[in-house]
Amino acid sequence: MKINIGITFLAFLTTFNLGAQPVQTSQHIAVDQQIIKFMKLWNITGGAVAITKDGKTIYNKGFGYSDQNKTKKAKADDLYRIASVSKPITSIGIMKLLENGQLSLTDKVFGKGNILDQPYYLQVITDHRIYDITIQHLLEHTGGWDRNVPYGDYSHSDPAFFPLLVTSTLSEPNPVGDSTLIKFMLKKGLDNNPGANYSYSNVGYLVLGKVIEKITGMKYAAYIEKAVLKPAGIINIQLGKNLLASRHIRETEYSSTSTTLSCYGDGTRVPWQYGGFNIEAMNAHGGWIASASDLTKLLLSVDGLATSPDILNGTTIKAMTAPGNVNKGYAKGWCVNSKNTWWHTGSMDGTSSFVCRTTDGYTWAFLFNSRGTNSDTFWQEFDRLPWNCLKTMSTAVA
Structure with a gap:
């Protein structure tokens, strides 16, 4: 069963050389062609794709170029920003705390005697509904914030994407910090009662990061490395940096045509990414x-x-991927469906990502260093791409 996001798949275009690595089978060549075609259609410079079946890697390749001047061929092990695919990572970290008895889904987050009781946060809260927010609400995007509600001159209310307004409103330094983004949303108040409505919330997952820090006494990234990544045998997933000059030596360059004022507050215009x-x-x-x-x-x-x-026991995994109380299509850091397939996507300027685990033993990760300008059509096509790649490999997909 395909992930249903309203999908239409285009016919094959003439393939072109984007620097795909050599392959050994006709099925793999056909998969290469589908990925190359998608990249050409959406003017994507570089990407990487990995697919496993029953725990074994059956496909792992880089495509195109890792730099915008198209001088360095992309490699399979290049690093990419993954945007909201970060949320499953945070969810796994939280679920590990639940499994260890250090946290429960019903624990309240803000307020005296609750997890985040620091004056830095509490001093700006005037909407007392905030004190009812639980860990489960944050995991399932039902904490009460609705980013689709306009704020000031903005058509949305996601503070990560108007950082200068956040720092000026709160008289905080640039660039904006994660705690400042949370403080801004606490001061703003909620749009809905906690648990009443589903609304995808980036700030909710920032709060979960702070919960991890408070419970463990460790920095968020250090805890994730210790509790999630190392037990999974992973050494290269890490937090990204803002600037091109600061990127990891194996990290790709990102492409976007949009510019804005720098989050560093120096008045210069910079690429969004x-x-x-x-x-x-x-x-x-x-x-x-x-x-x-x-x-x-x-x-x-x-x-x-x-x-x-x-790295989690079966009971914890079932709890993590059980349909949410409000939105049955979203669990705790994962999109889910009735076929027991779990996935997540990620999107920001210069980045598009898609990971999935199917009930019949496939996993995949598709990472690209740009995203399409026509958002709806791009994501419809991107959603279709992995499933058609699996079909091309003559495999039965649930």
């Missing part, structure tokens, strides 16, 4: 970089199947 937003403050909701193969390794570590060892 390099200093327009502060990705270093997006850590727990969208800040990680990874290779495609490391992401499939992460999926295998929590897939609940017998073909590979898991």
Whole structure:
């Protein structure tokens, strides 16, 4: 069964050389052609794709170029920003705390005697509904914030994408920090009662990152490395940096035509993907970089199947992937369906990502260093791409 996001698949275009690595089988060549065609259609410079079946890698390749001047061929192990594919990573970290008895889904987050009781947060709260927000609400995007509600001159209310307004409103330094983004939304108040409505919330996952820090006494990234990545045998997933000059030596370059004022507050205009937003403050909701193969390794570590060892027990995995109380299509850091397939996508200027685990033993990670300008059509096509690649490999897909 395909993920239903209203999909239409285009016929094959003439293939072209984007620097795909050599392959050994006709099925793999056909998969190469589909990926290359998609990249050409959406003017994507580079990408990486990894696919596993029953715990074994059956496809792992880089496509195109890792630099915007098209001088360096992309490699399979290049690192990419993964945007909201970071949310499953945070969810796994939270679920590990639940499994260890350090946290429960019903624990309240804000207020005296609750998890985040620091004056820095509490001093700005005037909407007392905030004190009812629980861990489960944050995991399932039912905390009460609705980013589709306009704020000021903006058509949305996601503070990660108007960082200068956040810092000026709160008289905080630039670039904006993760705690400042949370403080801004606490001061703003809620749009709905906690638990009443589903509304995808980046700030909710930032809060979960702070919950991890408070419970463990560790920095968010250090805890994730210790509790999630190392047990899964992963060493290369790490938090990304804002600027082109600061990127990891194996990290791709990102492409976008949009510019904005720098989040550093110096008045310069910059590409959105390099200093327009502060990705270093997006850590727990969208800040990680990874290779495609490391992401499939992460999926295998929590897939609940017998073909590979898991870092969470079966009960915890079932709780993590159980349909949410409000939106049955979203669990706790994962989109889910009735076929027991789990997935997540990620999107920001210069980035598009898609990971999935199917009930019949497939995992995949598709990572690209740009995204299409026609958002709806692009994501419809992107959603279709992995499934058609599997069909091309003559495999039965649930």
